[in-house]
Amino acid sequence: MVFAALALSCALVLSCVSERQYRTSTQAQPYDPKTTNSSNAIIEVAADYTLGYVEFDDQGWLYGTNNSRNRLQIDAVTDRFAAEGETNSLLIVVFVHGWKHNASGKDQNVLMFHKVLNELGRLEEVLSAKQHHPSRRVVGVFVGWRGLSTRVEPFKELSFWDRKNTAEVVGHGAVIELLSQLEALRNQLNLKFANDIASQQRPHAKLVILGHSFGGDIVYSAVAPVLTERMVEDFDQAGQPQTPKTLGDLVVLINPAFEAARFEPVQRLAATKSFPAGTNCTLAVFTSTADWATGLAFPIGRRLSTVFETYEDSRQRKANITAIGHYAPYINYTLNSLEPAATSQKTTLTTNDVPSSASAEKVLSVRSQVQTTSQRTHATTNDLTYNFTRCQMAPTSTYIPNDPVFNVAVAPAIIPDHDTIDRWIFIRFLCEFVFSFSSSGEK
DSSP states (O other): OHHHHHHHHHHHHHHBOOOOOSOOBOSOEEOOTTOSSOOOBSEEEOSSEEEEEEEBOTTSOBSSSSHHHHTHHHHHHHHHHHHHTTTSOEEEEEEEOOTTOOSOTTOHHHHHHHHHHHHHHHHHHHHHHHHTSOOOEEEEEEEEOOOOOBOSTTHHHHTHHHHHHHHHHHHTTTHHHHHHHHHHHHHHHHHHHHHOGGGTTSOOOEEEEEEETHHHHHHHHHHHHHHHHHHHTOBOTTSOBOOOOOSSSEEEEESOOSBGGGGHHHHHHHHHSOOOTTOOOSEEEEEETTOHIIIIIHHHHHHHHTTTOOOSSHHHHHHHHSBGGGOGGGOOEEEEESSOHHHHTOOOOOTTTSOHHHHHHHHHHHHHHHHHHHTOSSOOTTTTOEEOSSEEEEEOTTOOTTOSEEEEEEOTTTOOSSSOOOOHHHHHHHHHHHHHHSSSTTO
């Protein structure tokens, strides 16, 4: 028995993925999707976008042992973006990866985010041409942390709950500093262009924040206090309600792994405050109904870890053990495929799937629909049902008009499980949703 326990302990230690910084080179490198070598560049440059990396350790700290090294990645990324912002407005997109991932160049979440940025860049070019204004430069930030702590089963799957705790620590760390700096950069660019007569035709700079799995937990831990504060302080000087502000222009969580109980303050404010007609989406949550990690494993772990907690009633207990995307009272939208099942299984992105021009037309159509609906006294289900090129998003019976928070149950044909978020059908939808529902959507 002792030998078996010792062998098990040794196996666990040997299987651990060490805590390390993957991106150490400050020399910007061209992005080559065909390369077999894993890049260590903090900045990668592609034709339609630029991608930077910022990594955090298990304590939520920037890597390094002194102040100058601690700011290496943040400074490299923000300096590069500021330089690109001298000649272009920017669409800044942040992605925080999830469980079993890191910032290695071969990581599937890294490759997926490159696809998303490429699609956003192509769609931005077409939309700007249709709207007769200069296009934004798409710039991305990949936020890395030790989501992959071991490669050997069963320890890899059993790391779920340990990585959840780490994600919440990271979310309360220097990630907040990074997001705040990026929002400040967006604000500075918009102020500069507003005061510069020659630049007033530029579109607004935007900041969109994405998080997947425990990356969604990290994002929510970082932004929830800001979202709550900005929902409460949504009145102008005359005391009239205003559209609530988010952190940046839009926050999107994909298969987020945190309990619905933590969502309660934001959800309650979103559902009970009086927001004006035409209120835009500030926070969107997309969870696959087939996500076993958040749908099955998560509540089991929560039952074990909360066994000594007390509750006012069964609903409160249910909210504390159920992931936000599976808690029925908070779900107010569904997302379904408009494609035959065989078609939606495709995982690659090709230029022939959906032309960027078709996506752009859908984005403009949805924006127009949102604007028209905001002028109506009573919105119908049809008014609030949005058709994208391959997906339809429709309200549930629990949807409240002008609710700025969307909690969306996603069909398995779009996201089949917890980790597979790189199907072309979802990436295409995500890009169209970002352009349709991020604030200042008219540009």
